[in-house]
Amino acid sequence: MSTSQTTQSQAMNAYKVRRENLKELSRRLKLGMKTGAIDAASVNQALIQFYAADGNKEFKTFYQWKDLGKSIIKGSKAFVVWGSPQAIQIQDEESENDEFKYWPLCYLFSDKQVTERSQS
Secondary structure (H helix, E strand, C coil), rough: HHHHHHHHHHHHHHHHHHHHHHHHHEEEEEEHHHHHCCCCHHHHHHHHHHHHHHCCCCCCCCHHHHCCCECCCCCCCCCEEEEEEEEEEEEECCCCCEEEEEEEEEEEEEHHHEEECCCC
């Protein structure tokens, strides 16, 4: 296996781990929403409330912060939420076209993870 294939494989494994961790956290938060312990309209809103418990107030994507003239502090780890669902079609020999929704991961950074961008 080449170095680029190894790196690509490691990145895919890390993505799968983040996805599984987000699924588990989402399940726990959804249960809290059903029991009334968490007041949120969506799982993503519950995730943001969970992440905000550490004093984070505002969450944006890398490019949203960049548009505001901010830089992400080196070494900052993104907060993971669910992205907008995308329709995916799978074709296999046994069945016809199967279509389902796939929720990608969305990476957010908080106001505690950004600084003013230096003007160079």
